Each structure stands twice: as structure tokens, then as C-alpha cells.
Amino acid sequence: MSASEQKGRKPRADVQRNRAALLRAAQHHFLRHGVGTSLEAVAKDAGVGPGTLYRHFPTREALLAAVLQTRSEELVARQEEIAQLGDAGEALEQWLRALEEYFSAFSGLPEPLMAAARAQDPDNPLTLPCDTVITATEEYVRAAHRAGNVRASVKGYDLFLAALSVAWLKGAGAADEESLDRVRALIATGYRRERDTQA
Amino acid sequence: MSASEQKGRKPRADVQRNRAALLRAAQHHFLRHGVGTSLEAVAKDAGVGPGTLYRHFPTREALLAAVLQTRSEELVARQEEIAQLGDAGEALEQWLRALEEYFSAFSGLPEPLMAAARAQDPDNPLTLPCDTVITATEEYVRAAHRAGNVRASVKGYDLFLAALSVAWLKGAGAADEESLDRVRALIATGYRRERDTQA
DNA sequence: AATCAGTACGGAGGTAGCCTCCGTTTTATG
DNA sequence: CATAAAACGGAGGCTACCTCCGTACTGATT
Incomplete structure (x- = not known):
């Protein structure tokens, strides 16, 4: 355990799936419409609700940094x-x-x-x-x-x-x-x- | 008549008044909050409705140019x-x-x-x-x-x-x-x- | 296999800003 | 003072942001 991993529970499958889908959609939208693109559109494109997006990436900057x-x-x-x-x-x-x-x-x-x-x-x-x-x-x-x-x-x-x-x-x-x-x-x-x- | 003036009717007093108030408020808000400031706030500050603002200055750029x-x-x-x-x-x-x-x-x-x-x-x-x-x-x-x-x-x-x-x-x-x-x-x-x- | 608890989901909903449309009011003029 | 043209203003439709919480899913445990 280098720092903050393996809290004893395996990470849920849907979490990883959604995160990946969000990143993919976000990259697409950032490329197409710039960093000011609609985050709701990103969420919809990733097939998740807005809540899920904001849970994974609390701010636009967080999403941007990840992408x-x-x-x-x-x-x-x-x-x-x-x-x-x-x-x-x-x-x-x-x-x-x-x-x-x-x-x-x-x-x-x-x-x-x-x-x-x-x-x-x-x-x-x-x-x-x-x-x-x-x-x-x-x-x-x-x-x-x-x-x-x-x-x-x-x-x-x-x-x-x-x-x-x-x-x-x-x-x-x-x-x-x-x-x-x-x-x-x-x-x-x-x-x-x-x-x-x-x- | 140099170009587009004196259409035969004296310009209305409220028009000039509102325009001046809008410009004053807009300058204030642009200075304080940048060019992205809320236009509704500008209108409210000038004491006019949003419709009046948009009639005088159809776009943000128009207002900006005037200011x-x-x-x-x-x-x-x-x-x-x-x-x-x-x-x-x-x-x-x-x-x-x-x-x-x-x-x-x-x-x-x-x-x-x-x-x-x-x-x-x-x-x-x-x-x-x-x-x-x-x-x-x-x-x-x-x-x-x-x-x-x-x-x-x-x-x-x-x-x-x-x-x-x-x-x-x-x-x-x-x-x-x-x-x-x-x-x-x-x-x-x-x-x-x-x-x-x-x- | 079935249960359980913890985690994540999602969308409804409150907020804010944009812009337009149209019934009402103001204004200059005769 | 009457009249018509011009301007007003705010309601309302739209989009986007972000949050909250009942529901659904998942991995662990037995």
C-alpha cells in the first residue's frame, strides 16, 4: 500500500466503467467545443446522470485535469x-x-x-x-x-x-x-x- | 443631414435617459466583474427591464463597444x-x-x-x-x-x-x-x- | 445461493442567466 | 387634448449549473 489504495474492498465495476465513459465523453466534448462545453451534455453522452458526473469530478477543473x-x-x-x-x-x-x-x-x-x-x-x-x-x-x-x-x-x-x-x-x-x-x-x-x- | 439623423421627429427623452443609465451601469459592472458580467444585473442596476437593454444593445458586444x-x-x-x-x-x-x-x-x-x-x-x-x-x-x-x-x-x-x-x-x-x-x-x-x- | 451493508446511481428540482414577445405606457406632435 | 408611433418591462421559455436523496447495484459474507 503505497499511499491511498486497497481500503480492503475491491473497487466496484460500475465506478470504473462510468469513470472511463465520462473521460471518453469529456475528451470528445472538450475537443469539439472547448473547455466551456456543457457538462450535462458530457454526462448524457457518457450515459450517466449529472449527479454521477459531479461525484466523480466535483468541478470542471477536476474533469479537465483528469482528461x-x-x-x-x-x-x-x-x-x-x-x-x-x-x-x-x-x-x-x-x-x-x-x-x-x-x-x-x-x-x-x-x-x-x-x-x-x-x-x-x-x-x-x-x-x-x-x-x-x-x-x-x-x-x-x-x-x-x-x-x-x-x-x-x-x-x-x-x-x-x-x-x-x-x-x-x-x-x-x-x-x-x-x-x-x-x-x-x-x-x-x-x-x-x-x-x-x-x- | 450627414447620414442617419433628424428623421423628422425629436428623439424621445426616455430613450436618451435609459441609454445613458445603461451605459453608466454597464461600465460599472464591466469594471467590477469583467465583460462576462450578468446583463440582467446591468439592466436592473440601470432601472430598466431586460427588454429595454436588449433593444438598445442587441448583443453583449454592442454594449461593450458603446462603453x-x-x-x-x-x-x-x-x-x-x-x-x-x-x-x-x-x-x-x-x-x-x-x-x-x-x-x-x-x-x-x-x-x-x-x-x-x-x-x-x-x-x-x-x-x-x-x-x-x-x-x-x-x-x-x-x-x-x-x-x-x-x-x-x-x-x-x-x-x-x-x-x-x-x-x-x-x-x-x-x-x-x-x-x-x-x-x-x-x-x-x-x-x-x-x-x-x-x- | 441468499443476504447484507455499503456504495454509487440518476434524475428531479432549485438557481441563475440569456433573450424574446407582446400588452401597456410614455412621448412628441398636430 | 387627442392620437399614433415608439419605447417600455417583465413574464416566460430556454439552457446550464449543481445538489439532494430515494433507489439500485455490487462485492463481501455466510
């Missing part, structure tokens, strides 16, 4: 790939790109993530993943600092915010890919340390 | 101040700062502005102010390009998006002023053309 779990695992995988890279500057760049994709998983996701990042509310289920990526970003920045790839004034949290902003721009659909690429380049130019200023 | 009018005028005033400046780079910088403040007038404002900027829907009352500031930004960027203060790859629309993003960060309350300042600096470093790379 996001899959993406978090992808992010970890990306980190392992990135670890293969020799160049710390390149690693940071790829990490920021991965972050941005993570934040763009569902339209409207940046909003609650930001709220969680700021509030540091231990009851918010998004706080944990949020803190995790912030810490990771800080480490990438630290490495890039040591390698001299990034301006000294740049902090990890700043780049977290920048990635979140770009994801917001993307998710709100306000910008075509070209504009987004130029904004990304703008930010990259902003944090990179000039070693060879090309012309 | 924003005052701020737009402030922005024009800022433009005149900025016009006094000799340096195009300085002018651009101040304009972006003014833009950011404009976008931060109410919490949640960047969202509908972005939607309006993208959709180009002539029925959306926010499209006009949005286009206006985009055009103005493009002009400041053009001037700064000519003066050699800004990288050639940077477009006005990019900086509009950047200002909107910073306003979003600010309004969502996700960042302390220090972080925001560093993000602003990051962006500024990104668009400025390096002439004297300070050490």
Missing part, C-alpha cells in the same frame, strides 16, 4: 526526446513548442491553467500539472543560461507565460498560422542571447 | 501626444503601451476583441474599433521601419497580437507586474532592431 492526464504523459515523452539533444538552446526551443501544443489541447484551456498557475490553490486539480511544467521550464532555462543561449534577464516563468499566450492566441482562433509563426519568432528573438547577430 | 467608446477617445488623445515624439521607435513603444492599457480596460476584454479582429464580421460592433487600432499599429510600425528601429520581419498585426496577449495575461490576473514587465521587455527585444547591442 489532461493523457496529454501530460505525452509531454513527458517529449521531454525524454528533448533530453537527447545536445544543445540547450535547441532543447528550450523544442520544449516551448511542446508546451504550446499541450496548452492548445482544447480551446479555452489557457484560461483555467493560468488561473491555477497564479492562485496556487492546492484544491485546484490543475495546480499540480501547472506547477510541474513551470518547474520543467525553469530547468530548461537554467541549462540554456549556463550554455549562454538565453539572455540573463529571462526567467522560466516568463517563457511559460509566453507559451500560454501563444496558445491562447491559437485557441481563440484569432490568428492564422503565419501570424502565429511571426509571434513565435518575435518571442524567440526576445529571449535568445545574441551570439552571432546575423547581418 | 468602450470613451476609452477609444482616450486612445486618440494618446495618439496626439505620441505624434509629438520625434523618435519613431519611441512612438511605437508608447503606442503599444497605450494599446495594452486600452485592451485591459475590463477583464476579459481581449477575448471578444480577438474574435472581432479575426472574423471581420461587419455586424460585430467591435470590428470597427479593432480594425482602427490595427491600422494605427501598422502605421506606427511602418514609420519605425523607415527609421530603422524595428526588424523588417515584424508586422503591425503581430504587435497588435502581442499587445492583446499581454493584456490577456494582465486581465486574467495570472501574473504579477514584475513578470509582466519582463514579458514586455521580451517582446520589445523581439521586435526592436539591434543597432547598438548593449555589451
Whole structure:
């Protein structure tokens, strides 16, 4: 018993079934309609009543965090790939790109993530993943600092915010890919340390 | 008769009265609770029924645009101040700062502005102010390009998006002023053309 | 197999906000 | 003062949120 398991009773079958159905339905709806989607619709789609949904996931954030779990695992995988890279500057760049994709998983996701990042509310289920990526970003920045790839004034949290902003721009659909690429380049130019200023 | 006035009948007194009361109440509520505030509460506060509110302002955006009018005028005033400046780079910088403040007038404002900027829907009352500031930004960027203060790859629309993003960060309350300042600096470093790379 | 107790289910129902429709009231005008 | 056009306002239909509690299900025990 590592922590909070095996209370002596086998978990009920319907609980697991419903939880899985809810997660499946929720992912579908979040993808299709963004994080603001109707939770009642999710419940109906999963074939359960609203009460069941709220028992499993007391808040929208709880459901979101659970659905996001899959993406978090992808992010970890990306980190392992990135670890293969020799160049710390390149690693940071790829990490920021991965972050941005993570934040763009569902339209409207940046909003609650930001709220969680700021509030540091231990009851918010998004706080944990949020803190995790912030810490990771800080480490990438630290490495890039040591390698001299990034301006000294740049902090990890700043780049977290920048990635979140770009994801917001993307998710709100306000910008075509070209504009987004130029904004990304703008930010990259902003944090990179000039070693060879090309012309 | 310039366009659509003086239809032969004097405008009713109650119409003007109610409109003014609605605008006053709306500004108050937008300031206090953000752009997502309850419109019914606004109506009640203005002392009118919901029907009256919706007759005057058929959509939330219409009300928002009307309330924003005052701020737009402030922005024009800022433009005149900025016009006094000799340096195009300085002018651009101040304009972006003014833009950011404009976008931060109410919490949640960047969202509908972005939607309006993208959709180009002539029925959306926010499209006009949005286009206006985009055009103005493009002009400041053009001037700064000519003066050699800004990288050639940077477009006005990019900086509009950047200002909107910073306003979003600010309004969502996700960042302390220090972080925001560093993000602003990051962006500024990104668009400025390096002439004297300070050490 | 049958019972039992604990757990989970589900949907009814209270709350809130959106927006519309239409009978009533206000208003400018002759 | 009479009249018609214009505006009012609130009732009501809708959707979504979230909770509460009687009922149903499930795993354990005998």
C-alpha cells in the first residue's frame, strides 16, 4: 500500500466503467467545443446522470485535469526526446513548442491553467500539472543560461507565460498560422542571447 | 443631414435617459466583474427591464463597444501626444503601451476583441474599433521601419497580437507586474532592431 | 445461493442567466 | 387634448449549473 489504495474492498465495476465513459465523453466534448462545453451534455453522452458526473469530478477543473492526464504523459515523452539533444538552446526551443501544443489541447484551456498557475490553490486539480511544467521550464532555462543561449534577464516563468499566450492566441482562433509563426519568432528573438547577430 | 439623423421627429427623452443609465451601469459592472458580467444585473442596476437593454444593445458586444467608446477617445488623445515624439521607435513603444492599457480596460476584454479582429464580421460592433487600432499599429510600425528601429520581419498585426496577449495575461490576473514587465521587455527585444547591442 | 451493508446511481428540482414577445405606457406632435 | 408611433418591462421559455436523496447495484459474507 503505497499511499491511498486497497481500503480492503475491491473497487466496484460500475465506478470504473462510468469513470472511463465520462473521460471518453469529456475528451470528445472538450475537443469539439472547448473547455466551456456543457457538462450535462458530457454526462448524457457518457450515459450517466449529472449527479454521477459531479461525484466523480466535483468541478470542471477536476474533469479537465483528469482528461489532461493523457496529454501530460505525452509531454513527458517529449521531454525524454528533448533530453537527447545536445544543445540547450535547441532543447528550450523544442520544449516551448511542446508546451504550446499541450496548452492548445482544447480551446479555452489557457484560461483555467493560468488561473491555477497564479492562485496556487492546492484544491485546484490543475495546480499540480501547472506547477510541474513551470518547474520543467525553469530547468530548461537554467541549462540554456549556463550554455549562454538565453539572455540573463529571462526567467522560466516568463517563457511559460509566453507559451500560454501563444496558445491562447491559437485557441481563440484569432490568428492564422503565419501570424502565429511571426509571434513565435518575435518571442524567440526576445529571449535568445545574441551570439552571432546575423547581418 | 450627414447620414442617419433628424428623421423628422425629436428623439424621445426616455430613450436618451435609459441609454445613458445603461451605459453608466454597464461600465460599472464591466469594471467590477469583467465583460462576462450578468446583463440582467446591468439592466436592473440601470432601472430598466431586460427588454429595454436588449433593444438598445442587441448583443453583449454592442454594449461593450458603446462603453468602450470613451476609452477609444482616450486612445486618440494618446495618439496626439505620441505624434509629438520625434523618435519613431519611441512612438511605437508608447503606442503599444497605450494599446495594452486600452485592451485591459475590463477583464476579459481581449477575448471578444480577438474574435472581432479575426472574423471581420461587419455586424460585430467591435470590428470597427479593432480594425482602427490595427491600422494605427501598422502605421506606427511602418514609420519605425523607415527609421530603422524595428526588424523588417515584424508586422503591425503581430504587435497588435502581442499587445492583446499581454493584456490577456494582465486581465486574467495570472501574473504579477514584475513578470509582466519582463514579458514586455521580451517582446520589445523581439521586435526592436539591434543597432547598438548593449555589451 | 441468499443476504447484507455499503456504495454509487440518476434524475428531479432549485438557481441563475440569456433573450424574446407582446400588452401597456410614455412621448412628441398636430 | 387627442392620437399614433415608439419605447417600455417583465413574464416566460430556454439552457446550464449543481445538489439532494430515494433507489439500485455490487462485492463481501455466510
